[in-house]
Amino acid sequence: MEKSIVLIDMNAYFASVEQVSNPLLRGKPIVVCGEGRTVVTTASYEARKFGVKTAMSLYEARALCPQVIAVCGNMDKYVDTSLKIHKILLDFSDQVEPFSIDECFMDITHLCSKGVSAKDVAKKMKGRIKNELGLLCSAGIGPNKVIAKLASKLEKPDGLVEIKSGSAAAFLENLPVEELQGVGVGRKTSAKLRLLGIYTAGRLGAASEDFLRFHFGVMGSYLKNVGLGLDYAGVKKYSENDQIKSVGHSHTLPRDTRDMSVVRSYLMMLSQKTGERLRRYGLTGGTVSIVIRYGDFRTFSKQNILKNGVKTPEEIYGAAKNILAAALPLSGPVRLVGIRVSGLSRDDGQQFLLDDINKSRVLSEQIYELNKKYGEFTVKPSSVLIAEKFGVSEGCGMRGRHMLKKP
DNA sequence: TCTGGGGTCCTAGGACCC
DNA sequence: TCTGGGGTCCTAGGACCC
Numbered sequence: 001m002e003k004s005i006v007l008i009d010m011n012a013y014f015a016s017v018e019q020v021s022n023p024l025l026r027g028k029p030i031v032v033c034g035e036g037r038t039v040v041t042t043a044s045y046e047a048r049k050f051g052v053k054t055a056m057s058l059y060e061a062r063a064l065c066p067q068v069i070a071v072c073g074n075m076d077k078y079v080d081t082s083l084k085i086h087k088i089l090l091d092f093s094d095q096v097e098p099f100s101i102d103e104c105f106m107d108i109t110h111l112c113s114k115g116v117s118a119k120d121v122a123k124k125m126k127g128r129i130k131n132e133l134g135l136l137c138s139a140g141i142g143p144n145k146v147i148a149k150l151a152s153k154l155e156k157p158d159g160l161v162e163i164k165s166g167s168a169a170a171f172l173e174n175l176p177v178e179e180l181q182g183v184g185v186g187r188k189t190s191a192k193l194r195l196l197g198i199y200t201a202g203r204l205g206a207a208s209e210d211f212l213r214f215h216f217g218v219m220g221s222y223l224k225n226v227g228l229g230l231d232y233a234g235v236k237k238y239s240e241n242d243q244i245k246s247v248g249h250s251h252t253l254p255r256d257t258r259d260m261s262v263v264r265s266y267l268m269m270l271s272q273k274t275g276e277r278l279r280r281y282g283l284t285g286g287t288v289s290i291v292i293r294y295g296d297f298r299t300f301s302k303q304n305i306l307k308n309g310v311k312t313p314e315e316i317y318g319a320a321k322n323i324l325a326a327a328l329p330l331s332g333p334v335r336l337v338g339i340r341v342s343g344l345s346r347d348d349g350q351q352f353l354l355d356d357i358n359k360s361r362v363l364s365e366q367i368y369e370l371n372k373k374y375g376e377f378t379v380k381p382s383s384v385l386i387a388e389k390f391g392v393s394e395g396c397g398m399r400g401r402h403m404l405k406k407p
Numbered sequence: 408t409c410t411g412g413g414g415t416c417c418t419a420g421g422a423c424c425c
Numbered sequence: 426t427c428t429g430g431g432g433t434c435c436t437a438g439g440a441c442c443c
Contacts, residue, residue: 186441
């Protein structure tokens with residue numbers, strides 16, 4: 001029996017959430033972004049009319065639409081709303097697989113019957129999300145995730161499109177490879193496909209697997225399947241979603257700097273944020289990596305596997321500082337600093353009982369409690385102050401994939 | 408004041424071991 | 426005196442996603 005997979009994709013998600021929570025923003029061109037040297041994360045449909053798009057610098061957005069309202073993103077709010085969406089969808093089925101903060105795949109095959117079509121089911125889901133949260137979404141339905149995803153892009157906002165397996169081939173036949181963005185064919189891959197003479201999804205499906213494997217490695221077989229509209233990956237149950245694999249933060253400085261005390265100060269601030277999230281998730285990390293981007297956009301990363309693992313901001317910072325020290329001298333002014341902790345494991349409270357480690361944890365425990373009570377960075381190590389003086393912006397979390405997946 | 412921030416996955420090369 | 430050859434871990438970079 002043919003499956004019915006639906007992708008629910010929220011429309012202009014961050015911007016819409018802001019417009020719902022602040023009536024003054026409704027009907028107005030707004031963009032959700034960060035501060036300082038930032039780009040547009042999401043533009044409202046009113047702003048899109050002016051040509052404002054995601055990933056555009058705020059500067060460009062203002063040039064296209066001078067009256068645009070820039071709203072600083074609030075990740076907690078978006079995550080919270082996202083969980084509410086999941087809750088609604090879980091009323092229909094436990095096969096809900098979050099694909100990003102604003103998208104979920106669902107297998108609704110079992111909800112369809114003679115009298116109830118997949119479109120009927122999706123319409124009900126859309127209705128509940130709209131009624132209960134005031135948000136619009138587009139639903140794409142297909143025999144698998146790839147087709148569902150492509151279908152969801154056809155009608156926005158508030159779309160509802162079904163592509164049945166019988167019509168998938170016709171749909172893909174002349175679909176430009178650029179339109180496959182979102183299903184694993186990004187800018188570089190579509191450009192390469194074009195160079196190889198493959199301009200449409202239809203041609204991609206017709207290409208020989210050997211040929212594709214030669215040019216794209218293991219991705220080759222997957223690409224051919226995409227061209228054929230085939231995808232064998234099922235939809236996971238909500239409870240079976242992947243564990244989070246890494247946690248990190250990065251920050252673009254207000255201006256480039258050669259001052260290593262400023263760079264270290266940002267590392268400290270980012271360690272603080274990362275450590276707090278690890279704590280919230282109850283995780284301990286085994287690997288710390290730092291990222292440095294120079295003013296000319298050259299970027300490098302270095303990592304270290306720690307013998308004892310890291311948990312507190314102090315431990316993360318200690319590791320990060322050492323990695324930075326080993327990378328000195330840097331070869332230019334620094335634009336961006338980042339930290340990521342991976343190799344995560346459940347923190348069962350039994351490990352790392354060394355005395356000195358515990359002492360610093362008692363301190364950071366106290367800092368954590370105070371910050372929870374009075375807000376982020378109420379209590380902080382003195383070196384963060386350098387970053388603050390330098391002009392760090394806070395509370396502008398951005399969108400990421402798999403951020404919702406609970407460890 | 409061109410070019411954010413949060414993630415996942417793949418690859419290629421070197422170290423290391425048997 | 427011709428350089429073996431796997432397997433695995435680690436590192437760094439890059440493509441891709443939203």
